[in-house]
Amino acid sequence: MRTPLLLLFILFFIPVAATAGITVTAFCPDPYLPYDPDEFIVLTGEGSLDGWTITDGEGTLGFPQGSRINGDLVLARQAEAYWTTHGVYPDFEWDYSTDTVPNLIHTDNFILANTEDEIELYHHGTRRFEIAWPRDLQPREGQIHRIVDGIWNPRPFMIGQSDFSPIQFEGVSATLFVSPDSAYEVIEQAISSAERSIEVSVYEFTHPGIGELLIEAQNRGVSVRILLEGSPVGGVSPEQAALLSVLNQSGISVDYMGVSGGERSRYRFLHSKYLIIDSESLLLTSENLKESGIPLPGYAGNRGWGVWIHDARLADYFGMVYSEDSIGSDVVPISPMRNADIPASGTSDAHTQRYSPLFIEGVTIIPVLSPDTSHLVPEMIAGATRTVEIQQAYISNWTKNAPNPWLDAAIDAARRGVKVRIILDASWFNIQDQFDNDEMAAFINRYADADGLPLEARLYQGDRAGITKIHTKGVIVDGNSVLVSSINWNENSPMNNREAGVIIEDPDAATYYLRVFEEDWKNEYRPAGQTLAIPSEGWPKPAIAMAILLFFAGIILGKRIRKD
Known part of the structure; x- marks a missing residue:
């Protein structure tokens, strides 16, 4: 069941359309309940509703005499069904289900079709608004279509998802760390410091040492x-x-989001990786709670970035996300196993620690949530004036081989003269197929060479430095701003997953992660036999889409190799 908190986000964070008077600002024609009794329309405006009607071309809705609107007004097909889905009642219903909610006046059969229909709003017979699907937008089950800053559906907004707005925190203190060098010692310190509460949001958890710390x-x-x-x-x-069975049997609350065969999940994956300590600090990383991501001191593991933020305001913000x-x-x-034991620790190669944690203070931090505010990442790159460093597990195209707009932002930066460097992982599962990191890096480099752009991509040879693989999801801009996050550079991660990250605006933070980047930049893996030819003449931006489309034609979408 949806919560009132989420509905408040829907109602109070939908900007009013830039037209005078009353208009439609959101609607959901294809919700999840069978036969769609919880479909709804949101009107926004001020004043009397006398003379206002809504039609889908088959039926018409009108308002009882004397009805008024003051802000947002929710009209649902059946109020009880809407309550089942959203946890609150709408303002009006048009198909009677309860005496609690007033009925609209309706004629004929007003039911919004899932795949093809329209909504028209009239005032005393004059049409004031119209929208049709699929003419104006693509229908999708469970999606709430809404207008934000004059644009319909800037991102898919599904039933049950949150809608947090960008926010900035100043005067923040934090401890920076990287995997495999110093991640475990910082996480151990954070968990050991807890006196009242710990909330953990993570994609996967198999680390026996961290499990014991939580117990x-x-x-x-x-x-x-x-x-x-x-x-x-x-x-x-x-x-x-x-x-997890052992943790649960020790008294720890352990829940899953989106189990197979259960209720529809609000997000494609819960992919965030953070801990909230005593509602006073937040530890956020690119790594899952696994020995490969958070190895014990002195052992090899993934390259990843993390930050322990010592600020109650940020802890409270992520506490709201966790509660949502x-x-x-x-x-x-979970359904715990009987007679379960904590798994034995695995083995890995030795690794000499090179990067100790660094404490910084007085910095500015901006949270980044997917899908809510993931647009801040390409906007961060768009603001670059000198340099951009990107370290990612992989970069892939979007649905139907559409070009990746985050990569487009990096290419655009290079076109402005910004020096752009990209590190991608060269583990076997990221280069074994025909359309993987090696082909992506080759495409980027040949495209840059053809146009003379200050843009280069390299694959990382992990075994040279005792690093298992690149698992970072990070960006450094102009030696001043750093993204530490769980967000992969594919379509699913920023648009459909729950992800978490922060942008740290501080030159000392940028210098810290840049040192790590520079070392990784030197450990280049060079695959043989790549021959991607593109024109030597200046290449207009529209050709980016066509080139990537042709180059990656036949890509297997949604590849399920364990890349996380």
């Missing part, structure tokens, strides 16, 4: 809660099932 916290009276993805790529591993995510019909408690 110790629970035993000393700390309230520990864990929320995980219920259907990760490849399924829940036996190691995770065993570890942890309740809903798609969240269920």
Whole structure:
């Protein structure tokens, strides 16, 4: 069941359309309940509703005499069904289900069709608004179509999703760290410092050492809660099932979002990776709670970036995100295994620590959430004037081989004269197929060479430096701003997943992660036999889409290899 909090986001964060008077600002013609009794329309405006009617070309809705609007007004087909989905009643219903909500006046059969229909708004017979699908927008089950800053559907907004707005926090202190060098010691310190509460939001969790730290916290009276993805790529591993069972049996609350065969999940994946400590600090990283991502000191593991933020305001902000995510019909408690034991620690190669944690203070931090505010990342790159460094596990095209707009932002930066460098992972699963990181890096470099752009992509040879793979999801801009996040550079991650990150605006933070980037930049992997030819003449931007489309034709969309 949806919560009133989410409905408040829908109602109060939908900007009023830039036309005078009353208009339609949101609607949902294809919700999840059978036969769509919870479909709805949102009107926005001020004044009397006398003389206003809505039609879909088959039926017409009108308002009782004397009705008025003051802001947003929700009109639902059946109020009880709308309450089932959203947790609150609408302002009006047009198909009677309860005496609690007033009825609209309707003639003929007003039911919004899923795949093809229209909404028209009239005032005393004069049409004031119209929209049709699929003419004006693409229909999709579960999507709330809405207008934001004069644009319909700037991102898919699905039933149950949050809608947090961008916010900035100044005067923040933080501890910076990287994997594999110093991640475990910072996470151990953060968990050990907890006195009242720990909330964990993570994609996968198999780390026995961190599991034991959380059990110790629970035993000393700390309230520990864990929320995980219920259907990760490849399924829940036996190691995770065993570890979570032990944690749950020790008294820790463990829930899954989006289990297979359960209620529809609000997000494609819960892919965030953060811990909230005592509602006073926030630890956020690119790494899952696995030994490969957070290795014990002295052992090899993934390259990843992280930050422990010592600020109650940011902790409260992410506490709201956690509260929003942890309740809903798609969240269920785990079913613990009987007689489970904490899995034994794995083995890995030794690794010499090169990067100790760094404490900084007085910095500005901007949270980044997917899908709510992930647009801040390409906007960050669009603001670059000198340099952009990007380190990603992989970069892939969007649906139907459409070009990646985040990569477009980097290419645009290079066209402005900004020096752009990109590091991608060269693990076997990221270069084994025909359309993977090696082909993407080759395309970027040949495109840059053809137009003389200050743009270069390299693949990372992990075994040269004792790094298992590149798992970072980070960006550095102008030596002043840094993105630390869980956001992969594919379509799903910024548009459909729950992801979490922060932009840190501080030159010392940029210098810290840039040192790591520079070392990784030197460890280049050079695959053989790449021959992607493109024109040597100046290439207009529209050709980017065509070139990528042709080059990656036949790509297997939604590839399910465990790349996270």
